[in-house]
Amino acid sequence: MSGIEIEGLNVWFGEYEERVDAVKNAKLSVPKGGSFGLVGESGSGKSTILRAIMGLAPTWSGKIDILGKPVETPRSRDFYRAVQMVFQDPYASLHPRHSVDQVLSETLSLHGFKDIDTRISKLLDDVGLGPSFRFRYPHQLSGGQRQRVAIARALAPEPQILLLDEPTSALDVSVQAEILNLLTDLRAEHKLTYLMVSHDLAVVGHICHDIAVMQLGEIVETLGVEDMRAMRTEHPYTKHLLESSLQSAAR
Amino acid sequence: MSKLLEVENLWVKFPTRNGVFDAVRGVSFSLGQERLGIVGESGSGKSMTGRAILRLIRPPGMIEADKMELEGVDLLGRSEREMRKVRGQQISMIMQDPKFSLNPVMRVGAQISEAYRLHAKVSKKEAKRKAIAMLEAVAIRDPERVYRMFPHEVSGGMGQRIMIAMMLIPDPKIMIADEPTSALDVSVQMQVLEIMDKLVKDRGMGLIFISHDLNLVSSFCDRVLIMYAGRVVETLPADKLHEAQHPYTRGLLNSLPRLDAPKERLDVLQRDPAWATEESVSG
Ligand SMILES: Nc1ncnc2c1ncn2[C@@H]1O[C@H](COP(=O)(O)OP(=O)(O)OP(=O)(O)O)[C@@H](O)[C@H]1O
Ligand SMILES: Nc1ncnc2c1ncn2[C@@H]1O[C@H](COP(=O)(O)OP(=O)(O)OP(=O)(O)O)[C@@H](O)[C@H]1O
Ligand SMILES: [Mg+2]
Ligand SMILES: [Mg+2]
Numbered sequence: 001m002s003g004i005e006i007e008g009l010n011v012w013f014g015e016y017e018e019r020v021d022a023v024k025n026a027k028l029s030v031p032k033g034g035s036f037g038l039v040g041e042s043g044s045g046k047s048t049i050l051r052a053i054m055g056l057a058p059t060w061s062g063k064i065d066i067l068g069k070p071v072e073t074p075r076s077r078d079f080y081r082a083v084q085m086v087f088q089d090p091y092a093s094l095h096p097r098h099s100v101d102q103v104l105s106e107t108l109s110l111h112g113f114k115d116i117d118t119r120i121s122k123l124l125d126d127v128g129l130g131p132s133f134r135f136r137y138p139h140q141l142s143g144g145q146r147q148r149v150a151i152a153r154a155l156a157p158e159p160q161i162l163l164l165d166e167p168t169s170a171l172d173v174s175v176q177a178e179i180l181n182l183l184t185d186l187r188a189e190h191k192l193t194y195l196m197v198s199h200d201l202a203v204v205g206h207i208c209h210d211i212a213v214m215q216l217g218e219i220v221e222t223l224g225v226e227d228m229r230a231m232r233t234e235h236p237y238t239k240h241l242l243e244s245s246l247q248s249a250a251r
Numbered sequence: 252m253s254k255l256l257e258v259e260n261l262w263v264k265f266p267t268r269n270g271v272f273d274a275v276r277g278v279s280f281s282l283g284q285e286r287l288g289i290v291g292e293s294g295s296g297k298s299m300t301g302r303a304i305l306r307l308i309r310p311p312g313m314i315e316a317d318k319m320e321l322e323g324v325d326l327l328g329r330s331e332r333e334m335r336k337v338r339g340q341q342i343s344m345i346m347q348d349p350k351f352s353l354n355p356v357m358r359v360g361a362q363i364s365e366a367y368r369l370h371a372k373v374s375k376k377e378a379k380r381k382a383i384a385m386l387e388a389v390a391i392r393d394p395e396r397v398y399r400m401f402p403h404e405v406s407g408g409m410g411q412r413i414m415i416a417m418m419l420i421p422d423p424k425i426m427i428a429d430e431p432t433s434a435l436d437v438s439v440q441m442q443v444l445e446i447m448d449k450l451v452k453d454r455g456m457g458l459i460f461i462s463h464d465l466n467l468v469s470s471f472c473d474r475v476l477i478m479y480a481g482r483v484v485e486t487l488p489a490d491k492l493h494e495a496q497h498p499y500t501r502g503l504l505n506s507l508p509r510l511d512a513p514k515e516r517l518d519v520l521q522r523d524p525a526w527a528t529e530e531s532v533s534g
Contacts, residue, residue: 013404020396042408042439043392088407088434092351132269139309140265143347143430144293144463166407169433170347172292172463177506177517184516199408199436206508206517229510244437245510 003193009062037204040214084154085163259318276481280534288468291478343418360398480527486534
């Protein structure tokens with residue numbers, strides 16, 4: 001079965017001369033249990049695709065199927081149980097006056113879980129935050145700690161599909177390695193499906209089997225991870241992206 | 252080399268329910284007209300070190316130091332009013348959460364031109380022209396359009412570049428850049444780094460570059476401080492980062508995923524409690 005199936009997706013903002021076509025005729029398909037990466041230029045529409053899936057894009061057209069069914073507008077509670085997103089901007093996505101404990105218990109009770117206390121401890125442990133972080137507020141956390149709270153919140157409802165927008169870009173490499181290993185384990189244990197945005201091709205290459213490259217609102221190329229590693233690509237922008245990444249890693 | 256900034260035995264303390272938490276523990280370093288990188292794991296005190304220099308630690312947090320001087324003049328004893336001047340004109344900081352530092356209900360362009368007009372007495376029209384030029388300088392594709400946007404309408408990487416553009420306005424002596432390029436793809440990243448590099452080379456600015464990207468720091472900076480649990484555990488010339496000796500730094504280097512050398516699982520750091528109690532080294 002397919003996890004995420006997108007075809008002919010257009011997303012735009014504003015009207016008339018103010019109109020911005022943020023995503024144009026995008027097509028991608030992620031099998032259930034698969035892992036798909038979106039890379040490309042800043043402002044090319046990567047976050048917008050994830051937001052459209054979550055029902056956060058005001059105006060769009062095309063097909064978005066999740067687990068074999070077209071999405072409903074507005075999205076149902078069942079949808080949010082099955083699909084969770086880690087946002088690019090963790091500060092903005094955490095309520096400033098809610099402690100870590102409140103954030104997680106709210107999500108858990110919204111989705112009808114009972115053993116909230118044990119689940120919170122487990123979630124914090126999974127993302128490498130000890131019990132001492134449980135009653136902190138967002139401003140009492142470092143950037144990477146906030147990001148881990150956001151990841152814990154997304155994992156809380158035990159979703160089947162995770163949309164990850166730059167999930168590790170605020171993390172140092174050692175925590176990044178822990179989170180990436182966690183994501184690998186979760187996918188193996190629970191057959192999770194990932195759609196992940198990252199500007200770090202090594203991270204995408206580590207997690208994803210297939211990668212789509214975006215530029216100016218369009219998916220210009222989709223390729224397998226082996227092809228990416230071997231630089232087997234058709235499109236000049238993909239080539240440019242790969243070359244500059246390899247260069248920066250070799251420096 | 253003339254010293255722009257000198258910091259000796261800096262502590263940042265937060266009183267909490269379970270006693271005082273020391274986020275920064277006795278950090279000493281100096282900064283000249285150079286690019287000084289700070290790396291270290293999440294929560295090791297990088298941002299708090301940067302914020303402490305600008306005295307931007309929110310109460311009840313406290314800053315203590317034996318010495319914190321900007322061009323030989325004390326920063327610790329200055330009034331809040333004097334500090335605001337320092338922040339506006341002499342030391343700029345690009346915050347880790349770019350969008351959070353922008354005013355959400357004001358258009359991006361208006362924020363940049365207003366900041367520019369505070370700094371230079373120019374007409375509105377001139378300020379707008381300058382603001383658009385700055386957006387262009389940070390490789391924003393459609394500066395006229397972005398000028399009219401609200402912060403929530405720009406992408407993550409655009410937000411970072413807008414913050415960078417704003418911080419360039421006052422022509423600061425010191426810039427503290429906290430993860431300034433973490434959301435940028437490599438080619439845009441290069442363009443942004445070039446701008447900062449120019450300020451260091453041409454105008455003698457001092458740059459503190461906080462980042463978790465080891466490769467980037469190693470190629471871009473002159474020197475690196477490596478922080479762990481609020482202390483500086485190692486300091487190195489940036490191009491020698493890959494020869495680092497401290498087991499923590501080595502652990503960081505080994506946990507990087509590599510495009511050319513895939514593996515099933517990444518190495519994770521085995522933290523040694525002794526690292527946290529070692530003496531801070533001076534950078
Ligand atoms: N609410 C909005 N109103 C107007 N334009 C918007 C809005 N949200 C996004 N856009 C525009 O859509 C385009 C794509 O933005 P998006 O956030 O998807 O980029 P991205 O690929 O995620 O970039 P980055 O890597 O920098 O995060 C950008 O030009 C952005 O300014
Ligand atoms: N208001 C506060 N009260 C208590 N502890 C705090 C407060 N603010 C920050 N801290 C703690 O201080 C430590 C240092 O934070 P800092 O933001 O400097 O980390 P960092 O090195 O920048 O990490 P990152 O890479 O994740 O951004 C963290 O452990 C954080 O939880
Ligand atoms: Mg984005
Ligand atoms: Mg930080």
